[in-house]
Amino acid sequence: MPISIKDIVEAFEFANTGGNMGEFLAFVCKRTGKIYYQTDFPDGAEVNDELPDDIDDEEKYVALPDKGELRLGKPLVLDFAREFLPDNFDDVCYFSDRRGAYPKFKALLARRGAIDHWHAFEAKATEQALRDWCALHSIEIVG
Incomplete structure (x- = not known):
């Protein structure tokens, strides 16, 4: 069952928002295209889906990757x-291997007037990486 690239991107962004707030997970059912959301965040009850009993079946479900897995x-x-x-x-x-690298990068982008260009570059790379990831996992996408 095909799933929209927009839905895949949205699930990917959800799965990559954790940080110190808790773990955020998103799973795709390869057969139906349904996306399941889970978090251990204390107030996440309205986000949590009832996960299928067989969510660990890798033939049917796959967890959305994190940015590191996709080199993003x-x-x-x-x-x-x-x-x-x-x-x-x-x-x-120099600063990419040090603490606070991303805020320093964002500050550099602001000084160079390149924030919008970065966001477009990142969005394009993210979408392409997710299209490749879907193909690797036999997830049919549309859009």
Whole structure:
């Protein structure tokens, strides 16, 4: 059953919002295209779906990956800097391995007037990575 790329992106974003607030998970049923959402966040009752008893069946369900699995964290930042901020590439490399790297990157983007360009670059890369991930997991997508 096909699922829209918009729904896959939305589930991916949900699954990557955890941080210190708790674990957020999203699963796709490869047969029906239904997405199931789960969180251990204390007030997440309105988000939590009743998970199927066989959610661990990898033939039927697959958990949405995190950004690291799709190389959408530091590697993407470096790709962007290499292509669009070549004069600042060494700076981005330097602070990318240190605490607070992403806020420093965002500050650099603001100084260079490149925030909107970064968001477009990130969205395009995320969608392509998710399309590739869906193909790898035999999830048919539309849109």
